[in-house]
Structures are given as structure tokens and as C-alpha cells.
Amino acid sequence: AQSVAQPEDQVNVAEGNPLTVKCTYSVSGNPYLFWYVQYPNRGLQFLLKYITGDNLVKGSYGFEAEFNKSQTSFHLKKPSALVSDSALYFCAVRLGGTSYGKLTFGQGTILTVHP
Amino acid sequence: DSGVTQTPKHLITATGQRVTLRCSPRSGDLSVYWYQQSLDQGLQFLIQYYNGEERAKGNILERFSAQQFPDLHSELNLSSLELGDSALYFCASSEAVSGNTIYFGEGSWLTVV
Numbered sequence: 001a002q003s004v005a006q007p008e009d010q011v012n013v014a015e016g017n018p019l020t021v022k023c024t025y026s027v028s029g030n031p032y033l034f035w036y037v038q039y040p041n042r043g044l045q046f047l048l049k050y051i052t053g054d055n056l057v058k059g060s061y062g063f064e065a066e067f068n069k070s071q072t073s074f075h076l077k078k079p080s081a082l083v084s085d086s087a088l089y090f091c092a093v094r095l096g097g098t099s100y101g102k103l104t105f106g107q108g109t110i111l112t113v114h115p
Numbered sequence: 116d117s118g119v120t121q122t123p124k125h126l127i128t129a130t131g132q133r134v135t136l137r138c139s140p141r142s143g144d145l146s147v148y149w150y151q152q153s154l155d156q157g158l159q160f161l162i163q164y165y166n167g168e169e170r171a172k173g174n175i176l177e178r179f180s181a182q183q184f185p186d187l188h189s190e191l192n193l194s195s196l197e198l199g200d201s202a203l204y205f206c207a208s209s210e211a212v213s214g215n216t217i218y219f220g221e222g223s224w225l226t227v228v
Contacts (some may be wrong), residue, residue, distance in 0.1 A: 045219075054191060092199075101146060102163060102171045105158040
């Protein structure tokens with residue numbers, strides 16, 4: 001079984017400050033990890049993924065995430081937040097090396113960036 | 116724009132009715148996924164098809180069914196609709212399976228009244 005936890009329902013940060021959205025996962029094998037963002041009344045947009053290799057992954061719009069195997073975490077970060085980053089963020093995991101691609105999502109974290 | 120196209124974008128229907136949601140995957144993608152997003156359940160995986168064959172099944176109700184056609188488009192059929200089926204239904208696609216990024220469509224908003 002695989003699962004994802006996003007411990008914070010909401011994250012509030014001031015524009016220009018660094019932001020972190022937390023994610024921990026559980027999977028019985030090699031994890032493939034993803035971050036998606038959802039703007040109001042829109043679909044899910046892919047931000048970044050970790051499959052293998054460098055633990056620090058860089059993605060779209062200046063976001064990055066760090067894979068930490070010992071802590072089973074994959075936190076999303078950005079050095080300087082923008083008001084336009086305000087959205088709903090989802091962390092997701094799938095089991096690597098399988099022949100199917102089911103993604104399991106966390107409950108989502110609402111990020112609000114204040115001017 | 117992800118390249119995944121879903122129709123209709125919105126629909127309102129009565130309890131007991133049947134609806135069909137349609138999805139065209141990104142060009143070249145062989146795998147199609149259906150997800151349901153609701154306030155109480157979050158994002159739930161329903162089913163995956165790969166090149167016309169069912170590959171994985173999630174929390175899909177027996178009243179729901181899906182298929183992927185030879186041209187790779189997919190349909191999700193929802194029957195005997197209940198108020199609790201009101202949700203945003205996403206289709207997504209990927210080139211193959213494990214490791215590939217899954218790209219999502221804009222979703223189909225279903226309201227059952």
C-alpha cells in the first residue's frame with residue numbers, strides 16, 4: 001500500500017519570504033514522488049518529480065523539492081514566494097518499477113501568499 | 116494547457132440518471148487515468164487503461180465503468196447517479212507507465228441534483 005500525508009491544511013507566508021509545503025510518504029519499495037498545483041476551477045498542473053538521482057529536484061515556477069529517504073519526506077520549497085503562488089498543492093506518490101501508474105495523493109495544502 | 120482534453124466541462128443531472136464523460140489523452144500517450152475529486156474524499160484514483168486494456172483499478176463504484184477505445188480516447192460512464200457522486204472528475208494521461216509524468220485535464224464538473 002502507498003500513502004501520502006500533508007500535515008498542514010494551510011500554509012500562510014508573506015510575499016518575498018521562503019515557503020515550505022510539507023509532505024511525507026509511505027510506500028513498500030522505491031518511491032516516485034510528484035508535486036502538483038491546482039488553481040481555482042482549474043486542473044492539476046505538474047510542478048516537479050523525483051524518480052532517482054539527485055535528492056534536490058528543481059521544477060516549474062522556481063519551485064524545488066528535496067527527497068529525504070531516511071525521513072520519508074519530499075517537502076516543496078521556494079526561496080521567495082509570490083502572491084501568484086497562492087493555490088492548492090498536492091503531493092503524490094507511486095510505486096516505482098511497476099507496470100501500472102496509479103498515483104496516490106495527499107489531502108492537499110492551501111498556500112496563501114500575502115502581499 | 117496539458118494537452119489532455121475533457122468534455123463536458125460542466126454538467127448537471129438528476130439522481131438516477133446516467134452520464135458519460137469523455138477524455139482525449141495527450142498526443143502519443145497510451146495510458147489514461149480517471150480520478151475523482153470531492154471535498155470529503157479528496158483525490159481518489161478510479162481506474163487506469165493502457166493501450167485499450169484495463170491496467171489498474173482503484174475505488175471505482177460498480178455503477179461506474181470506463182473504457183479506452185482504439186484511438187486511445189476514453190470514456191467514463193456513471194450510472195444510477197446519487198447526490199454523493201457530485202464531484203470533479205479528472206482524466207489524466209501518460210506516455211507509458213511507471214516513471215512517466217501524468218498530465219491532467221481541466222476536469223468535468225458533475226452536479227447531481
